[in-house]
Amino acid sequence: MAGVSSESLANALADLETKLPTASLSLADELFGILRIVDSSAGLRRALTDPSREGAEKSALVERLLAGKVSSDASQIASHLATLRWADSRDISDALETLAATVAIAVAEQGNGEAVGLGGLERLENDLFAFNRRVEDSHELQAALSEPQATADAKRTLALRLAVGASDEALLLIGQAAAEPRGLKPTELVKRFAALAAKRQERWIAEVAVARPLSETQLDRLQAGLNGLYGRELKMTTTVDPQLLGGVRVAVGDEVLDASTLARLADLRQQLAGQAG
Incomplete structure (x- = not known):
C-alpha cells in the first residue's frame, strides 16, 4: 500500500488510537466480520472507494449496511475508512484487516494482570511464532490449511487446535489467518500480524x-x-x-x-x- 492509500491508512490508525485504551477483543472480531462483508462484494468495494462520490455519501452507505449488526465503535471505524481516499478498491479491505489486527494487538498490550504492556505484546508475538513453527515443520499441516476444498470453519478449527494454550488475542489472529488468508498462506498472514505486534512493541x-x-x-x-x-x-x-x-x-x-x-x-x-x- 503506497501513496494516497498509505496516507489514508495512517489517518485511520491515528483515529483508531483514541479508541484503543478501552477497546475489547470483540471490536477486533467485529472489524474482521466487516472485512468479510467488504471482501465478499467487488461492487461494494468499488462503491466505497469511488473518488467521484462524496465521503459523507460513502460513510452513510456503510452505516446503513452495518446498522444493528455491529457496535457503534465498529461502525464508526468502518464509516471513517469510507470517507478516506484509496488508490485501489482492495486497499480499503487491507486497511480493515490492519485495523482489526491492531485492535487485537492493543488488547494484548492492555494485558490481563500478568502480561501487561511489553510483556503482553511479547507473549502475543511468541504465540504467533509458535503456531508458525508448528505449521512450517509439517507438510501435512501446510497442505491441510491450504486445501481448497476445506471450509473456512474447518481450517479455523484446525488452526485453533494447533494453538492450544495461546492467548485469546493470538487465537483470534491465528483463526483469522487460517480461515481468511486473503490470497496469502496462513503462516504469511500470521507473520504480518506478528510484524504489527513488533511495531507496537x-x-x-x-x-x-x-x-x-x-x-x-x-x-x-x-x-x-x-x-x-x-x-x-x-x-x-x-x-x-x-x-x-x-x-x-x-x-x-x-x-x-x-x-x-x-x-x-x-x-x-x-x-x-x-x-x-
Whole structure:
C-alpha cells in the first residue's frame, strides 16, 4: 500500500488510537466480520472507494449496511475508512484487516494482570511464532490449511487446535489467518500480524545513545525520567557514542529526542548532570 492509500491508512490508525485504551477483543472480531462483508462484494468495494462520490455519501452507505449488526465503535471505524481516499478498491479491505489486527494487538498490550504492556505484546508475538513453527515443520499441516476444498470453519478449527494454550488475542489472529488468508498462506498472514505486534512493541522500548558510559545511578535516573515522560514502564537499551552531540539521544518508537535540540529532555540532562552527586 503506497501513496494516497498509505496516507489514508495512517489517518485511520491515528483515529483508531483514541479508541484503543478501552477497546475489547470483540471490536477486533467485529472489524474482521466487516472485512468479510467488504471482501465478499467487488461492487461494494468499488462503491466505497469511488473518488467521484462524496465521503459523507460513502460513510452513510456503510452505516446503513452495518446498522444493528455491529457496535457503534465498529461502525464508526468502518464509516471513517469510507470517507478516506484509496488508490485501489482492495486497499480499503487491507486497511480493515490492519485495523482489526491492531485492535487485537492493543488488547494484548492492555494485558490481563500478568502480561501487561511489553510483556503482553511479547507473549502475543511468541504465540504467533509458535503456531508458525508448528505449521512450517509439517507438510501435512501446510497442505491441510491450504486445501481448497476445506471450509473456512474447518481450517479455523484446525488452526485453533494447533494453538492450544495461546492467548485469546493470538487465537483470534491465528483463526483469522487460517480461515481468511486473503490470497496469502496462513503462516504469511500470521507473520504480518506478528510484524504489527513488533511495531507496537517499539512504543515500549527506549533506545538510548549516550556520549559516555553511565553509572547504575545515572541509568536509574534516566529510566525514571523516561518512564515519567512517556507515562509507562519502558524497556531501556543503551549504547555509547563518543561523537554524540548533546550527550544523550533517545528513540522511542518513531520518536527521536535529541538533548541538543529538544527541550523535553532538559530535565533528563539535569539528572545526568547530577551524576557526581
